[in-house]
Amino acid sequence: MPAPLLDEPELDSEAKQATWTLNFGPQHPATHTTLRLILELDGERIVKATPHIGYLHSGFEKLGEHLNYNQYVTIVDRKNYISPPMNEVAWHHAVEKLMGLELTPRCQYIRVIIGELARISDHLLCTGAAALDLGAFTAFLYAFNLREQIYDVYEEMSGYRFHPGYTRVGGLLYDFNDRVLDKIRKVLHSFPQVFGDMSKLLFRNRIFLDRMRGVGYLSKADAIAYSCAGPVARGSGVHYDLRKDAPYLAYPDFDFEVPYCEEGDCWARFMVRMEEMRQSVSIIQQAMAKLPTGPVNLPIAEKLNLPDKATTYNSMEGLIQHFELVMPNRGFETPVEEIYAAVEGPNGELGYYLVADGTEFAWRVRTRPPSFIHFSVFPHIIKNHMLADVVAVLGSLSIIAAELDR
Amino acid sequence: MSTAATPSADVAADAAILSALTASLGDGAFTVARFRDNIRIHVTPERLIEVLTALKTRCGCVYLAELGGADYLKYPGRSGTRFEVHYVLRNLDTSGKIVVKAGVDDPDPTLPSVYSLWPGADWMEREVFDMYGIRFEGHPDLRRILMPDEFTAFPLRKDYPLRGRGERHNFPKLTREES
Numbered sequence: 137m138p139a140p141l142l143d144e145p146e147l148d149s150e151a152k153q154a155t156w157t158l159n160f161g162p163q164h165p166a167t168h169t170t171l172r173l174i175l176e177l178d179g180e181r182i183v184k185a186t187p188h189i190g191y192l193h194s195g196f197e198k199l200g201e202h203l204n205y206n207q208y209v210t211i212v213d214r215k216n217y218i219s220p221p222m223n224e225v226a227w228h229h230a231v232e233k234l235m236g237l238e239l240t241p242r243c244q245y246i247r248v249i250i251g252e253l254a255r256i257s258d259h260l261l262c263t264g265a266a267a268l269d270l271g272a273f274t275a276f277l278y279a280f281n282l283r284e285q286i287y288d289v290y291e292e293m294s295g296y297r298f299h300p301g302y303t304r305v306g307g308l309l310y311d312f313n314d315r316v317l318d319k320i321r322k323v324l325h326s327f328p329q330v331f332g333d334m335s336k337l338l339f340r341n342r343i344f345l346d347r348m349r350g351v352g353y354l355s356k357a358d359a360i361a362y363s364c365a366g367p368v369a370r371g372s373g374v375h376y377d378l379r380k381d382a383p384y385l386a387y388p389d390f391d392f393e394v395p396y397c398e399e400g401d402c403w404a405r406f407m408v409r410m411e412e413m414r415q416s417v418s419i420i421q422q423a424m425a426k427l428p429t430g431p432v433n434l435p436i437a438e439k440l441n442l443p444d445k446a447t448t449y450n451s452m453e454g455l456i457q458h459f460e461l462v463m464p465n466r467g468f469e470t471p472v473e474e475i476y477a478a479v480e481g482p483n484g485e486l487g488y489y490l491v492a493d494g495t496e497f498a499w500r501v502r503t504r505p506p507s508f509i510h511f512s513v514f515p516h517i518i519k520n521h522m523l524a525d526v527v528a529v530l531g532s533l534s535i536i537a538a539e540l541d542r
Numbered sequence: 543m544s545t546a547a548t549p550s551a552d553v554a555a556d557a558a559i560l561s562a563l564t565a566s567l568g569d570g571a572f573t574v575a576r577f578r579d580n581i582r583i584h585v586t587p588e589r590l591i592e593v594l595t596a597l598k599t600r601c602g603c604v605y606l607a608e609l610g611g612a613d614y615l616k617y618p619g620r621s622g623t624r625f626e627v628h629y630v631l632r633n634l635d636t637s638g639k640i641v642v643k644a645g646v647d648d649p650d651p652t653l654p655s656v657y658s659l660w661p662g663a664d665w666m667e668r669e670v671f672d673m674y675g676i677r678f679e680g681h682p683d684l685r686r687i688l689m690p691d692e693f694t695a696f697p698l699r700k701d702y703p704l705r706g707r708g709e710r711h712n713f714p715k716l717t718r719e720e721s
Binding site (some may be wrong): 189193194197198199200201224233234236300308311334360361362363364374376381462471472473474475476478485487489500503504508509511512513541542 | 577578579580582603604606607609610611612613614617618626628630631634637639641648660661662663664665666669686687688689690698704
């Protein structure tokens with residue numbers, strides 16, 4: 137249902153002075169991250185919204201030119217800190233495409249699993265926080281409790297709960313062990329209960345429905361014109377998903393649906409995210425069921441990825457390769473070329489435009505950040521809504537400040 | 543080096559975009575480079591809008607997926623312009639994609655804005671302006687986006703040091719009384 141937009145007000149000069157300005161953020165409890173909005177209000181109605189970004193800017197793209205392809209994974213983790221493994225997958229996907237590498241089947245499956253776990257984790261926070269902002273605290277707690285179990289998986293697989301830094305060029309930090317698989321099974325086992333609890337709390341909740349439906353309407357044409365991607369675009373009826381339409385990793389092996397809605401309001405985006413979580417669970421189940429055996433890293437002869445500890449300490453080749461890769465002015469050679477490669481992140485197309493100059497340092501690392509693009513749509517879709525709708529729309533766009541500012 | 547990644551089905555869709563573009567403009571309007579599964583075309587700033595409009599209206603590339611810049615100062619083996627701006631376009635029906643690149647040079651790097659074709663380019667062009675100082679003619683609101691307005695340098699240029707030149711320390715300090 138399209139938003140019942142009010143007519144553009146015909147303000148005379150006296151009434152124009154009656155609008156007032158509200159600084160919303162940068163640190164506001166309802167924005168979760170550091171966002172600054174300057175709202176021009178007529179009573180409670182928003183006449184104009186001006187987002188100001190850059191508060192958190194820390195030069196991530198410049199750092200990418202001074203860290204090598206393996207080191208930079210710690211920075212990409214911090215771009216979207218709600219779903220770090222997906223950023224890692226995206227970054228090394230671009231690097232491996234630049235180098236022309238084909239990953240081992242086991243590595244591809246593991247990357248699909250951690251990527252989908254990150255998607256579930258991101259959507260849990262997004263949908264849970266949307267509920268929290270609109271007054272439903274319990275749903276948020278259910279969602280966050282499951283996120284804790286996903287953190288347990290990260291901790292078991294890499295040693296870090298929040299920023300795993302798990303992928304490497306041509307492979308992974310460690311292989312999955314049995315305890316990781318057990319913890320993933322635990323997440324999958326808990327998911328239906330959490331999903332059921334959240335849907336019982338929210339799907340027929342009159343307050344929640346009224347606050348979400350018809351709010352923040354984005355038409356299909358606008359979603360395309362404004363370069364929206366992911367659940368924001370799919371909530372407006374743009375049926376496009378890189379996992380299906382430009383497949384990467386092992387995604388062609390899995391059977392899943394791409395949910396989409398035609399409504400284009402906050403409710404549609406919320407529902408798309410909820411359904412995507414179920415599809416992600418199904419993908420992980422399929423990947424676990426047919427997880428290939430074999431190595432996760434490319435063979436040592438490729439001279440690309442850091443050998444694991446056993447190889448480093450027990451073989452001369454491993455020791456030499458480890459030395460070559462970690463010493464400054466060594467490392468592997470890259471083609472003097474450039475490439476654009478993207479994956480379907482939780483919020484949409486997460487791409488990297490990489491320019492390489494032959495050394496192990498990238499010449500240029502450009503991130504295509506979904507939050508940045510979606511926040512530029514915000515002034516357009518919030519117009520003529522109420523002040524209280526700001527948090528609903530912000531939540532439904534899932535704006536992450538670190539990804540905005542980089 | 544191991545074998546190249548397996549070619550995916552969308553490579554054919556990329557080639558279809560290129561042939562549609564050649565059919566509509568002739569191949570004098572751009573030069574083509576290919577790397578892995580990327581098809582990259584280089585155009586001059588004068589013909590940029592013409593090529594992008596043709597891609598949007600006649601080749602089905604209605605979606606501007608990405609826009610960004612790069613500085614090639616002292617890039618190995620390079621003789622072209624200092625800066626380049628890339629546009630990644632997608633055809634949402636066939637999943638084809640194409641990368642369009644336009645080069646500009648010092649001292650006054652200027653490109654036509656694509657805001658009229660894609661309003662989504664608004665912030666992306668502002669970011670390129672903020673980081674590289676490339677101006678976009680016809681952009682409705684070309685201001686700094688990440689850096690504060692007082693900032694004078696362009697931080698992603700290659701001749702700008704990683705740790706800055708001390709601009710941050712020279713900003714006027716606002717006390718609570720003055721604010």
